Amino acid sequence: MATYEPVIGLEVHAELLTESKMFCPCAVVDATSAAPNQHICPVCTAQPGALPVINRQAVEYAMMVGLALNCQINRFNQFSRKSYFYPDLPKGYQITQYEHPIASNGWLDIEVAGSDGQVISKRIGIRRAHMEEDTGKSTHVGDASLVDLNRAGVPLLEIVSEPDFRSVEEIEAYARKLRSILQYLGVNHGDMSKGVLRFEANVSVREAGSNVLNTRTEIKNLNSIRSMVRASRFEIARQTEVYENGGEVKQQTLGFNEVTGETRSQRSKETASDYRYFPEPDLPPLMIDPAWVDELRAKLPELPDAKRGRFVTAFGLSEDDAAVLVSDKAIADYYETGLKAKGDPQKLANWITIELFRYLNEANLEITDLKVGPAQLVALINMVEDGQINNNTAKDVLAIMLEDGREAAPIVEEKGWGLISDTSELEAIIDNLIEGNPDPVHSYLGGKEGLLGWFIGQVMKETKGQADAALVRDLFAKKFDTLREQS
Incomplete structure (x- = not known):
């Protein structure tokens, strides 16, 4: 029996952390908590005669992402209308980029485990990154649907990969690294519970070793990396079963049921002609000055790969420890702040990646939620190194610190946990x-x-x-x- 391999391409929709929307001065707010329809205006609600104006900060953020992904920043940019109907799309079309995106022809290196268990590097092509506006948000209550337009017009950057992925492990590694890069750039905070990162997976399967690109399906509106992995894994298995039984895969758009873990057909897959793309008549072409690109390139912050290399060479960390610490900007910042408080590089790394990570996982928290700051953790570690308490006692002290945020020394004194050295x-x-x-x-x-x-x-x-x-x-x-x- 033939063996099959997946061919996957990803589209990642990243909300850009601008203060105002893509084409109007309305504030960008947390759509999951803000009162509905409070941050809207004639432009983002599509009132007659309202004209869009391009948000310069959004363009800069888009270029920064393009540069970080090794893309070519295109001098000539043009916005287009993508026509379709949905209740939370007030214009009846979306302003996006089609033929002339802001960035193209890039790549991102990821690391995954090979068949022998060894970590290997793989380069994933980035086809394009283009700017567009977000839609509103629909909430379905009984037989009615409620529309909140606070999110309508929020700047998005859609990052489209080449179909270079051959496993769900690869798409997970790519998504996590891309999320990390966006955080380091300061253009997206990466909190997927807020809907600021959304994924669409284009999945097909073919006989292993073949170069044929078979019919693909598109799984839309995946709001977490976990959902993206689960949905893709199910769809790979489903398509493989179809081919093994002599059937044909239909090109269609799929949704993912979080409860059942299954993909379900939503509609037949649209083509570009269905959207009737044409240049946006209310916006002139956007010309990017090369000097502007050079200015942004010079201001790019240290990105995860560079920081990882520095942690290895400057602090003597292992590649694995460094990779874990830089995977999330907040974790890397916590570590470096601890170093400034005179923390030992390796011991601090150990306490963060073992003890703090255990607590964060059990409590389902982020490192920014901790009541224990880096300097407090370093002070605790130093008490162990100075012989004031032993390692096991330090773990008990840390548990109390994580609950009430107190310093280590008063806890040790209160509990009488100091080492007996008499x-x-x-x-x-x-x-x-x-x-x-x-x-x-x-x-x-x-x-x-x-x-x-x-x-x-x-x-x-x-x-x-x-x-x-x-x-x-x-x-x-x-x-x-x-x-x-x-x-």
Whole structure:
């Protein structure tokens, strides 16, 4: 039986973090929480005679994304009308770019696990990135639909990849890296619960090794990376089953049911001619001065790949640790702020990627939601390094800090969790252990030196983990040396 491979292309719709909308001065607000239809005007509600004006900041943000994705920034730009009807599209058309987009012919390198488990790099082509305006938002209540136009006219950048993906792991890696780049550029905050990033996956399958591009389906309105992966995985399996049973895949637009995990047909797939694209008569062509492009290129911030390389070379982190830290700008910022507070690079990385990540995952929070700042975490780590508390106690202290935001030192003092480093107190405990356990002592002196760990454990148990283990080890060694000399 033939084996099949997927061929996937992605369209990513990224809301641009401008203060005002794409073609009018209305404020861009959080459409999930703002009162409906409060941030609208004659332009974004399509009143007769209202004329659009291009938002310069949106154009700059679009060019920055294009440059970060290694695209050519096109000198000649033109907006077009994309005609279709939907209740939340007040004009009856969308102003977008069709034949002359702002950016084209770029690429983005991603990293995925190969068949042997080793991480490999793959280059994904970026066909184009074009500016457009968002639609309003429909809410369906019973038999009625309510339309909120706060979102209508918000600037979007649609980033269209080449069909270079051959697995759902690749589209996930691409989506996460693209989200990270947009965050680093400051053009999109990446919070998909707010609808600022939306995905559409174009999926087809073919016999492995073939160069044929078979009929594709388009899965629309995927509002999270998880949904995109689930929907694509289901559609790959569905199309594979169709071909294995001798059927034909129909070109169509699909929706994804989050509950059932299945794709369902919404309508037959439109073609460009269905949208009746033509140049927007109310906007002149936009000419991009090369000097403007050079100015923006010079102002691009450090992007994830460059930051990752710096973390490896400057701080001695592993590639894996560096990759995790730079994957989200807020995490990278937290780490670097901790370094400024004199944190040890590797130890700080360990505490963030293990202890903080565990808490964030369990609490379903972002690092920006933490009550513990970077300097507070560094102070806790330094208490371990200075021998004031041990590692296990530090984890207990951190748990309290994460709940109430207090500093580490007062918690340690309040709980009486400081390490016991009083030599006389520890020697008394050790003497009692040696006196009360003659058989283990005899075995140790007879060569079973592995028993030292047992003795240390007994002291830790007696002191409820508050003894300085290194000091206890040294004291036992001296006691046993003395016993050997006496025997």
